[in-house]
Amino acid sequence: MPDRKLLVLGLCAFLAVLAFMTLGARGNWSFVLTFRGTKLAALLLVAAAVSLSTILFQTLSGNRILTPSIMGFDALYLLVQTGLVFALGEFGYATLLPEAKFAFEVVLLTVAALALFGSLLGNGLQDLFRMLLVGVIFGVLFRSLTSLLQRLIDPNEFAVVQGAMFASFNSIDTELLLASAVLVLACCGLAWRKRHILDVMALGRDQAISLGLDHRRELFHGLALVTLLVATSTALVGPVAFFGLLVSALTYEFLKTHRHGNLMIASMLIAVIVLVGGQTLFERVLGFGGSLSIVIEFLGGLVFLFLIFRKARA
Amino acid sequence: MRLTVRRLPSSELLWFAAVTGLLAGLVLASLAIGAADAGLADLLQSKDGLELFLISRVPRTCAALLAGASLAVAGVIMQMLARNRFVEPATAGTGECAALGLLVVTMAMPSSTIFLKMAVSCCAAFGGTAVFLALVQKLPPTQPLLVPLTGIIYGGVIAAITTFIAYENDLLQYLGVWMNGEFSGILQGRYELLWASGLVALAAYLYADRFTIAGLGRDAAVGLGLDYRHVLIVGLGIVALITSFTVITVGMLPFVGLVVPNIVSHFHGDNARRTLPLVALTGGTLVLASDVAGRLLRYPYEIPAGTVFGVVGTGVFLWLLFARPAHAR
Amino acid sequence: MIEIENVSFRHGRTPVLRDVSLKIAKGGITALIGPNGAGKSTLFALMARLLPLQSGRIRFDGLDVTQSLSMDLARKLAILRQDTSVASRIAVREMIGFGRFPHHLGRPSAVDREKVDAALAMFDLEDISARFIDELSGGQRQRVLVAMAYAQDTDYLLLDEPLNNLDMHYARNLMRQLRTLADTHGKTIVVVLHEINYASAYADFIVALKNGEVAANAPTADVMQESTLGGIYGMDVRIREMEGKLVALHHV
Numbered sequence: 054m055p056d057r058k059l060l061v062l063g064l065c066a067f068l069a070v071l072a073f074m075t076l077g078a079r080g081n082w083s084f085v086l087t088f089r090g091t092k093l094a095a096l097l098l099v100a101a102a103v104s105l106s107t108i109l110f111q112t113l114s115g116n117r118i119l120t121p122s123i124m125g126f127d128a129l130y131l132l133v134q135t136g137l138v139f140a141l142g143e144f145g146y147a148t149l150l151p152e153a154k155f156a157f158e159v160v161l162l163t164v165a166a167l168a169l170f171g172s173l174l175g176n177g178l179q180d181l182f183r184m185l186l187v188g189v190i191f192g193v194l195f196r197s198l199t200s201l202l203q204r205l206i207d208p209n210e211f212a213v214v215q216g217a218m219f220a221s222f223n224s225i226d227t228e229l230l231l232a233s234a235v236l237v238l239a240c241c242g243l244a245w246r247k248r249h250i251l252d253v254m255a256l257g258r259d260q261a262i263s264l265g266l267d268h269r270r271e272l273f274h275g276l277a278l279v280t281l282l283v284a285t286s287t288a289l290v291g292p293v294a295f296f297g298l299l300v301s302a303l304t305y306e307f308l309k310t311h312r313h314g315n316l317m318i319a320s321m322l323i324a325v326i327v328l329v330g331g332q333t334l335f336e337r338v339l340g341f342g343g344s345l346s347i348v349i350e351f352l353g354g355l356v357f358l359f360l361i362f363r364k365a366r367a
Numbered sequence: 368m369r370l371t372v373r374r375l376p377s378s379e380l381l382w383f384a385a386v387t388g389l390l391a392g393l394v395l396a397s398l399a400i401g402a403a404d405a406g407l408a409d410l411l412q413s414k415d416g417l418e419l420f421l422i423s424r425v426p427r428t429c430a431a432l433l434a435g436a437s438l439a440v441a442g443v444i445m446q447m448l449a450r451n452r453f454v455e456p457a458t459a460g461t462g463e464c465a466a467l468g469l470l471v472v473t474m475a476m477p478s479s480t481i482f483l484k485m486a487v488s489c490c491a492a493f494g495g496t497a498v499f500l501a502l503v504q505k506l507p508p509t510q511p512l513l514v515p516l517t518g519i520i521y522g523g524v525i526a527a528i529t530t531f532i533a534y535e536n537d538l539l540q541y542l543g544v545w546m547n548g549e550f551s552g553i554l555q556g557r558y559e560l561l562w563a564s565g566l567v568a569l570a571a572y573l574y575a576d577r578f579t580i581a582g583l584g585r586d587a588a589v590g591l592g593l594d595y596r597h598v599l600i601v602g603l604g605i606v607a608l609i610t611s612f613t614v615i616t617v618g619m620l621p622f623v624g625l626v627v628p629n630i631v632s633h634f635h636g637d638n639a640r641r642t643l644p645l646v647a648l649t650g651g652t653l654v655l656a657s658d659v660a661g662r663l664l665r666y667p668y669e670i671p672a673g674t675v676f677g678v679v680g681t682g683v684f685l686w687l688l689f690a691r692p693a694h695a696r
Numbered sequence: 697m698i699e700i701e702n703v704s705f706r707h708g709r710t711p712v713l714r715d716v717s718l719k720i721a722k723g724g725i726t727a728l729i730g731p732n733g734a735g736k737s738t739l740f741a742l743m744a745r746l747l748p749l750q751s752g753r754i755r756f757d758g759l760d761v762t763q764s765l766s767m768d769l770a771r772k773l774a775i776l777r778q779d780t781s782v783a784s785r786i787a788v789r790e791m792i793g794f795g796r797f798p799h800h801l802g803r804p805s806a807v808d809r810e811k812v813d814a815a816l817a818m819f820d821l822e823d824i825s826a827r828f829i830d831e832l833s834g835g836q837r838q839r840v841l842v843a844m845a846y847a848q849d850t851d852y853l854l855l856d857e858p859l860n861n862l863d864m865h866y867a868r869n870l871m872r873q874l875r876t877l878a879d880t881h882g883k884t885i886v887v888v889l890h891e892i893n894y895a896s897a898y899a900d901f902i903v904a905l906k907n908g909e910v911a912a913n914a915p916t917a918d919v920m921q922e923s924t925l926g927g928i929y930g931m932d933v934r935i936r937e938m939e940g941k942l943v944a945l946h947h948v
Contacts, residue, residue, distance in 0.1 A: 119516070182512035183688050186453075189519050190684050193457075193621060197677035200547045201670060295524070351531060354524030450783060576802045580794055582784045586746050586777045591848070592770025592798040636828055637785040 058308055059315065062322040069330035076337045094230050096332060099286050099293065100324035102237050105244055106282035107297030108304065108320050112255045112313070113275045114185075117305065118360045120298045121279050124169065124185060125192030126162055127292030132195040133158060135202045155229050155288050159236070162284035167277070229289060236285045240278050244317060247275070251313040295353025300324045302356045379635060382645055390432075390652045396659050397428040400666075422555045430553045431658045431672065432651035433561040434613050435623060437568040439650025440643060441609040442624020444571060444602045445496075447582030447639070449503050452632075452687070453515035455624030456496075456610045460518060462619040463525035464495025465611045466545045470529055474536055485560065485611055493607035495525065500603070512688075548613070548620035549671030550658050557616075564612035568647060571605050575639035578602060582637060620673045622680025623650055629687055697722050698743070698852065698886070703752030705738055705908075712738045714908040716752070720886060720901070722851070725878050727895035727916075728888045730905035731929050736888045737778075739905065740856045743886070744775040756852055770798035773852035774845040778860060782829055788840050789825040792816065795847035815847040819873070835866040842870065846877065853877065855887045859894065871898045896920050896942050904928045917942065 073093060078085045110121040137154075138146045169188055244251075253261050254271055261268050286293065304320040331349065398420070411417055442455040449459070456462050468491025472484050499521055506513050526546075533542045571578070580588050581598045588595045613620065627650040628642075635642050654672060657679065661670040698720040705713040713735045720726050730736050741747040743754055745761045754761045756772050774795070782791075792815050796808040816822050819839045829837055838858070845853055855874075859867040875898055877883045889895045895902055895916070902919040904912035911928050912919045919925070920942040925933050934945045 116513075118520075182510060182516060185516055186512050186688060187685060189516065190681050193519075194677055194681040197547065197621070197674045200543065201674045203543075295527075348531075350527045351524075354520075354527055357520060357524060447784075452783075576794075576797065579784070579786070580797060583782060583794075586744075586775070589746055589766060590744065590770065590775040590777075591794065592765075592767035594766060632785050636787055636790075638787070638790050641790075 059318055059322070062307075062319055062326070066322045066325040066329070069326050069333065072337075073329050073333045076333060091227060091230065093329065094234070095290060096328050097325060098230070098233050098237050099290055100328045101241060101321045102282040102286040103293055103297045104300045104304075104320040104324035105241060105317055106279045106286075107301045108313070108316055109244060109251070109275055109282075110279045110297075111301055112251050113272055113279075114182075115255070115257060117301065118298075118357055119185065120295065120301075121283050122293065122295075122297065124166070124188030125190075125195060126166070126283050126287055128192035128195035128199070129162060129165060130158065130287045130292060132199045132202075133161065135199045139202045151229055152232070155232060158288040159281075159284045162287065163280055166280035166284070233285050233289045236281060240282050240285075241317075244278055245314075247271075248313040248317065251275070252311065255311055255313075293349070295351075295357060296324075296328075296349045297353075298360075299349060299353035299356050300327060302360060303327075379641065379645065382634065383648070386645075386648050386652050390648070390655070393652060393655045393659055394428055394432075397431070397655060398424045400659065400662050423553070426555045426558050427550050427553045427658070428655065430558045430561050430617060431550055431655040433565040434548070434550075434617055434620060435627075435654025436647040436651035437561075437564040437609045438613055438620055438623040438654075439627035439646045440568040440571050441606045442650075443628040443639065443643065443646050444578055444606055445624065446628055447578045447637075448599060448602045449500060449514060450582060450584065451503070451511055451514040452629060453512070453625060453684075454503075454518060455622070455628075456492075456606060457619060457621035458515045458518040458522065458625065459496055459499045460522040460525050461492050461496045461499075461606060461610045462546070462614055462621070463522045463529060465489070465492040465607075465614040466542065466619070467491055467495075467525055467529045467532075468611070469545060469615060470533060470538060470542065473541065474532070474538070481560075481615070485615060488611040488615060489607050492610045493603055496603055496606060500599075544618060545614050546619050547671055548618035548673030548676075549661075549669075550617055551669050551671070553617065560612045560616050564609050564616075567605055567608045567612070572640075572643050574598065574601060575643055579637065579639045582639075618673060620654065621677055622684065623654060623676060626676075626680045626683045627653060630683070697757065698884070699753070699755045700739075700743070701753045701755075703739070703742060703749065703754065705735070705742065705747075705750050707738075712908055713742075716905075716908070716910055718903060718910055718913050720884070720903070722757075722884050723878065723882060724900035725874060725885045725887060725898055726901040726903060727899035728886060728903050728905065729890075729892060729895055729928075730911070733907075734905040735908045736905055737856060740854060740886075740888050744773070744854050745769060746775070746777075767798055767801075770848070770850075772850055773854055774848040774850045776841055776845050776853070776855040776858055778856045778858075782837060782841070785828045785830050787826055787828055788821055788832075789816065791829055791840055792821075792844045792847050795844035796849075798848065811847050811849060815843040818846065819843040834861055835863070838862060838866060838870065842873065851882075851884060853883050853885045855885070857888050857890055859889070859891065867894070874898065892920075892925070892944050892946060896944065920944065 070093065073096075074086065074089050078089075106121050111117050111119065137149070141149070169184060169191075250266065250271060253264055253266055254268070254275070256264075258268050261271070300320055300323050303323050304316060307323070308315055308319050310316065327349070335348075411420060438456065445454045445456065445459060445461075446452055465488045468488035469484060471491075472479060472487040476483065499518060502517060502521065503514055506517060529542060530539070533539045577593060577598045580591055580593050581595060581602070585595050588598070610619075628646055631642050631646045631649055635645060654676060657675040658672040661672050661675045664670055664675075700716060700718050700720075703713055703716045704711070716735075716739065728736050728739065738747065742749055743761070745766065749762055756769070759769060759772055761769060786794075789812060792812050793804065793808070795815070796804060796811060800808050816825050819842060821836075821839060821843055824832065824836065829840055832840065838861070842858075845855075853874075858870060862870065871894055874885055874887065878885050878900075887895075887899070889899075899916050902912065902914065902916050903910065904919060904924075906928050912924055920935055922933060922935050925935070925944060925946075929946070931946070936943050936945060
């Protein structure tokens, strides 16, 4: 029964959080708790944002091998970082107000995405894949522009940008956390309210319309939520491309249900387990630095290939 | 094998003439432009100038032409084998696999000869593209756009693996060189592999009819007596060779294999025997144009040809997506 | 003559064809019919060497499909599959020209060009010979593919449900053209058909498959009997004669 499975997941997530907060802690407890607490909050937000956005996106696109991050957001993000370093220099970049930078990035990414969605003509899947392809191509374009800028930057300053290439949970601003939390929680709330509509959307365009939904409008709203979630998460910690894919694949494997209420909760819990548990494992047990995200990318990518081999069509 | 000479229809002749004219102009420009503060005539008269000319300008021009021509041909072959208009070495993981192969061999055997590096890179590209083609078989044929999407993600996964290995071994800078195509480092003695690439592309012409028939699908090909598997392997081999030659010498030039064949196909169709020469000519010309443009836009600084072509290629790709939605292949 | 001897085929663990043996005489049109899942398409694919044989033998005028070179077989039989969507952008004339590939292997001669011209004339494609096939309608494309199979100039022509995507007009045209090919050009034609009445009107022989076995193999008139058809399709079906043809009223 899904409910029992959710309890199991909840328990595991709780244990992961506990381990993260307490394992290997030395010294002043209040310091440790605050320090780790901040990081935990960021991890939880990212977990929620990425998992939810991927589940939503896969339902809307009717395909379980796609993830919203392929739409070039991470490339745009990297371009913005490189552009800022190029324009302001290393020092200028470091002294940017984090809130201003965050707001700028979220707004820019959201606007870019909405422009992309404007190309949707309501012609169904063909349209959606075309939109994705457009996003992907822009991703390639942004990457090439980024590498161009990188060559014009002083090698020392390049290190700053290199750091931005992979998601990092190590240095996050508290104020940003608050803003992100508001955004993510708002999106979660909206998505939760739409959970029954999503169940119908999952049946496909034709079925959804015949059951009375305004497919194009729901698609747009859903994608807007996805964008906001991805933009927030990227602006907070950086690009996390295949993490969502890994989480959604695990969710569908674990829960043999199509009800979005359960799927959304389960996916968030699984995301927490993977991210928090994984981070604990890497930092405390294995002693690696910040390469968790790369490993997740790799695993997620493998999942992707495996899914294609299994002809996974929603 | 004798090549029969046919009378070319006027539209093709026109295309040939136009592109060749453009090419001539570009070659001249390419030989004349450079950071050295001298005109072409002066350059050729001084001893140092002549040396610069022979060691840098001529090789650079040749490299751009050869890379462009062979990558465009590789694109045509891939599109026929995958039966999809949007497939090319950069949207099928071929380039990324070639880079991975290079990285692995550079790490494992840093002092190996360039031929060994080439061989490993080529095998990696071959294997990686074969895997991609196998993946493509599993995708629903009613959604042709899923193929390049899958290819790009697949390439992204390979790139993630490669980046991870490079990151952990401090070789990230190397990776940048292979993944971003540009011609500024071309010198005599450092680019000759591209001639090999050009030869391979030329050899592809011998198989032109077979590739076209393969592009009709496996069943049609078998029905016409073709050894489909053999053609597939030869095609893959050609693509892998060309990609590895290009990646190791100048870096990956995305969109060349996509844009050029599609433009030529729009006007002249998909009969390889007719279109391969046009594709090669157009590919070489466009890449040279990108290189020249890259040298002029912010003179005397250079923008990599790969970037210039990437920007233009993006525009053309978008046009392909929106102007001909049903003809994705 | 097409000799099919003891052909069995499994898809995974499911048997699709069970020890099928039959001979198809040279000349005329033989229709291959049967209910869904009877194994028609599988038998077709095995005959056309698109699927490798698991057991048994298939020979065309003595040429074994497993032993012979694919190129030799291509000069003996031409195939037209169900899926006729051709995505390549090739001119009609060149497409038909590819039908000559087994003969010229890339170096077409005057003979090949003549055959292509003959095919264009026969299927009324001269007006559109320079157009690209991806710009043609479904019916026109079908004609081009049949013309291509015709240009391949083989003794045998195998077609797998060619009428599926055609409207009544083009479907009838195609069957009439097949009849002409059999009568005037002496070709042996094997067509997998879904609609029994086309088989009745145009085929000389009917081979019926049911559950992977041969349920009937006889001249058309003998198969178009109420008891025979009823047994094959598992339903009561009335047969009437209209204008000299036997018609099965399977739809009422």
